[in-house]
Amino acid sequence: MSEEVKALESMIGEEYKYGFTTDVEYEDFPIGINEDIIRELSSRKNEPEWMLEFRLKSYHAWKEMEEPTWFNATYKKPDYENMLYYSAPKKKPQLDSMDDVDPNIRETYEKLGIPLEEQKMLAGVAVDAVFDSVSVFTSFKEKLAEAGVIFCSISEAVQDYPELIKKYMGSVVPARDNYFAALNSAVFSDGSFCYIPKNTKCPMELSTYFRINNMNSGQFERTLIIAEEGSQVSYLEGCTAPMYDENQLHAAVVELIAEKDADIKYSTIQNWYSGDEEGKGGIYNFVTKRGICKGENSKISWTQLETGSAVTLKYPSVILKGDNSIGEFYSVAVTTKKQQADTGTKMIHLGKNTRSTIISKGISAGRSQNSYRGEVKIGKKATGSKNYSVCDSMLIGQECGAHTFPYISSENASSSVEHEATTSRVGEEQIFYLMQRGISEQDAISMIINGFVKEVLKELPLEFAVEANKLLDVKLEGSVG
């Protein structure tokens, strides 16, 4: 078995391809966090007074809060006083076309497989590229505008759509929600904003590609997606970072709002740098993601493929407020080396006849620790509601751990909750069976893993299935998808 373990570990622990650094000239910005720095950040972004107030209120809330410790991970706390909260490449005053983007940055995205020229892009996918603290480019804006869809950086949205931002920012994840959300609310630098008007099906996939480049900077982006009545949108984010020995903090906030009959599908392929074999370096991925199914019959679906980061604390959630609304969570979390992931979801059923489904697949290898933590709560008024959860873990090797912490509660007599979970190893008997049919050991393991996660990966938008497959080093065409 030890040979098999090695083969597998080399397969999923494959060398990180995105660890390079881009040489970019940055705007000067002071290190540390205090009121002055927040004022400076806000003025740098030319923000209106209400935005500054939101930041300052959040900052004061954060100051009073304590860094949480309840999760199943240990790490050295980030040094908040010595962090760079704003890291923007120097840019030309006017950014009219692709040609104005720093050629080094353009090259970076090309190396990552995300060409910024529209003609080179995947047809049907609009991209917002966020480099450290700022959005450097958003493609297909005009085409989207024709359909009435707004897709731009959140900084632009603050300037151009202040009423929408005022109404919705912080409405799903209040600044005081938790320590990292409060910090984000104080210092968020950029992110994506999408608005899908009534009865509109977004004509293309929307996608944001996050890149941390600067060694000292944290990344605090904010994403806000509003789907009006009867609208539909599919959104995907991808993330990579260079390899540094120091840990870097990524504390994002994502808010989704689905009005009556609206449908939001949010997918993540998270491949931040995970640190080295000894656990040195890597990103702390402490993210608050939450959506609200506000209207009747609305639907929010989270799909995530988590392979990167040194430490991940992340629980994409859905508040099922509208009657008959639907929440879904599909997750594959792979940990190797000394990675620690504590991830899962919350499904809060408030409306009548609401439904939620949770499919979580954890794979732990190396010396990693992989935890599923989830909450399913069916409120007193959420009559006729149903939840179905499956949380399976697969262990590879002797040094890793898999943990399952599901919190389940129900307060009415017409709802039902079903939860099941298993933990098992990659079966020796399965590997032998496939090898007896002539398949090599490595391919056999690859097939088994793909079979294990298939249920989740098929939820990813088609355009990104390829990227997901590459990430899991899928050797067999056709066994996934």
Added chain:
Amino acid sequence: MLEIKNLHAVVEGEDIEILKGVNLKVNAGEIHAIMGPNGSGKSTLAKVVSGHPEYEATEGQILFNGEDIIELDADERAHMGLFLAFQYPVEVPGITNKTLLREAYNTIARANEREELDPIEFEDYIESKLEVIDMKDEFLERSINTGFSGGEKKKNEIFQMAVLNPVLSFLDETDSGLDIDALKIVSDGVNKISNSENAIVLITHYQRLLNYIKPDHVHVMMDGKIIKSGGIELAEELEANGYDQMQKELVLNGEAQ
């Protein structure tokens, strides 16, 4: 084709010997049956020959077409044309039968420098094999053995055998758990696959399978050894008198310890 000489084997990492000097010779075109009570080592023999990592051959040789295969991995043995129909076919969720078989077929073809089949060619090929075991199309799209009934799993093993067209097949208690109709279908499939170029070794506890597949040679295995070999009459004798009786007789005749 296959010659096993004085084969001894233990469970990997343990001292207890399960095979205690097995000798067996199988030629092309032959069907053999190995019979024995539970725990006699007959299933272990099939696993050791096909390279199961749980067992370690400590002594002896397994010559396959003249080459000793003891050091080879299971997939390399499969490339040479060795097939094991499992007593307990393994479930592999998420991978369809068709995917497995195309990959297996092409891997074996590559190893033998034969031409691989592209998906469309393979489709035609595999369709032609469905009738061997009277299976429906939809079977191909289901995950390997996942949620199959006991009978379906056994049929699936024979179907895979038909597709991969092995030189030598071990059928490990393929008859167990089959009702009479399924037993007929499975036996019929095996008979269709059998020809003068290949060989089949049936491993079974009961004689009933041999009513449908006629072996040329029958061997009785007890306590890790083949203690008696003969023709079909040996199976009939067992059916009539049982294993205990045969062992007693052998002891009386001084043929066993």
Added chain:
Amino acid sequence: MSEVAVRDTMLSYISGSIESESQTVAIRAINERGRDVLHNTSFPTRKHEEWRFTDLSLISKNTFTSVEEADVKDFGDISSYYLPEALESRLVFVNGQFNAELSSLEGIPGNVTVGNLSEYGDHNAVKEYLGTITNYDDDVFAPFNDATFMDGTFIYVPEETVVEAPIHVLNIFTDAEKAFYATPRLLFVGEMFSKSTIIEEHIGLSNNLYLNVPVTEFKLFTGAHVHHARIQRDSKQAAHISRPIAILDKNAEYHSYTICLGAKLFRNDPRVIQNAEEVDFTVDGLVLIDGEQIADTHSIMDHRFAHGNSHQLHKVVVNDKAHSIFNGKIFVAKDAQKIDSFQENRNLLISDDGKVNTKPQLEIFADDVRCSHGATIGQLQDEEVFYLQSRGLTEQKSRELLVYAFALESVESMEVESVEKMLLDEVIKYTNRDDK
């Protein structure tokens, strides 16, 4: 541990001194240790993860005195609670105090020791194991028992000895003028290849408030087998917080079944520790609650060595405004390979005001294991109700019958016939709402 203000400890809810000590040396040492911990440990609040869903106000809004100061009332004949199978193997404790007259031990084999702990302070097994098996971090209840128990059950079964008759440990709680506390204690030591059945019962004779905090310690040597039934029929006003723990050597088998029917607040933290290879254990539970009862089970199945089998089936029926909490942990330590552990929590929530919290938890550090858990919260299936109605039963009767069937599985593992029969009556009493 830092000194905490007195108002935050368990002692805040106790009137009078707990400084009195047992005359038995072995017990006295534990009394002292318990007091130390009590003085220095905070009473739990909802901020403790282990107490997140549990409302402890029944304790924190009241004060409990010792039995001596509670003005205990006389009680009548209790022989209806005696088990016919255990007529000569019975220990009776009244409000935690041993009652020799009501006890009967003639049927105990000569080489087996069964009696009051305070009389066996010099027994090697008592000196060796009493108070050493219980170990709950940051807990106030086991230390409260430690600090205050004077009497208790001691059972010692020597090598290769089979005790045929079930040993009945009957804890009776009486009516009193004041709310009092009682701390029943039990130490069981089963030597190699011994075999025994223990029926531990808690019965409230009246409908008064008292605080029952039992601690049971089970030490099983190689190959020892124990069947341990725990039946909780405390007063429906009482609080019952128990700490049963078992530690198993190689090839030991420990099967425990906890039935919860009484108490307004019930909290049970069963814990089984696999301390060698190849053990087999069960931590089953059946909870039937209504009114404003709270029943909370926090179990731990702790696999520290390879080759263990463990099973847990925890069934719950919640009616009226009752609240059930379940937190079942399966731990598998590194190198504890080939563990097969299964846990299932099934809840029937049959009223609109009831509430169920469940958290089945797996913590696995070994790779060659097969662990699974399932949890469901649901109702009776309309199909099933309809089926029975179509056979002529009223809807009410159909529902009662289905709840009865749900509970039956747990009752059937009791092994002792009279206990099974008694529990079936209790189940019928619970399901049959018209009779109430």
